[in-house]
Amino acid sequence: MKHLLIVILLLMSNLNFGQNSIDPTIINNSRKSCVKIYSQLGKSIGTGFFISDELIVTCFHVIAKLEVNGTNVNWSIFQDLIAITENGENVSVTCISIPNNMSSEPLFQDFAILKTSKIIKDKAILPLALNIDHKIGEPVIFSGYPLGTPVMVSYMGTISGITKDKSLICVQASTNKGNSGGALLNNSGEVIGIVSLREGGMVYLQDFKII
Known part of the structure; x- marks a missing residue:
């Protein structure tokens, strides 16, 4: 761990x-x-980085639509997420882990783990x-x-x-x-x-x- x-x-x-x-x-x-994280449906663009051959870490707010209502946070994950490398290689990604403590506080755990649909070879x-x-x-x-x-x-x-x-x-x-x-x-x-x-x-x- x-x-x-x-x-x-x-x-x-x-x-x-x-x-x-x-x-x-x-x-x-x-x-x-480093990769660019992109969703056309969500009109969202952010950044992510590799922590293993298939896993990318990014921010939760990059890959999901968030609606704050008091102390509650309603969310839905974009289903068309793509990671783009510096050399222009595209790979579809799926969210496999999100924060376990969602709240409207400014310091809630703003991270997500994504899994790539294929292995990107030229990466760190x-x-x-x-x-x-x-x-x-x-x-x-x-x-x-x-x-x-x-x-x-x-x-x-x-x-x-x-x-x-x-x-x-x-x-x-x-x-x-x-x-x-x-x-x-x-x-x-x-x-x-x-x-x-x-x-x-x-x-x-x-x-x-x-x-």
Whole structure:
């Protein structure tokens, strides 16, 4: 059983790759693992990343229609989901796991696991971080498809603040709609979170488990 941290990434400031150094191999793996998640029926575009040969992690709000009514959340999963790699290869995907604690709270578990209909050969599989002892100033990177652009964009930022219980981390980074579901990587190339939301200037991390 592995632990993954959900990140709600909120817009702060634009950064460039010159501010901190991350191994080019990690940047390359971030991009090779990254896919665009698309639903024509739901008119939804987001990002996802491979955690195994057939499994992709993304945000739940990318692959489902959500309606919030008080403390209840009604939802329906889009049935025409497609994952698109950077080189343009398309593969249909099916949702096999969703959050087990749905609520209207802003920190509900915003993740989903998708299974591909075939094996994509030219990809990277990202390891999940087991150590959550993050440091202020630690560089992070994520890739995605902001605003549904046809070109994948990679971003670099830094951890700028951590609460004592490590439930809240502030990250200086830039993100836009369409980046949701992208993997946030540390300087060891491990997934420490998922880009989920932009608003204000903070990053929230919430623990969940993948069996």
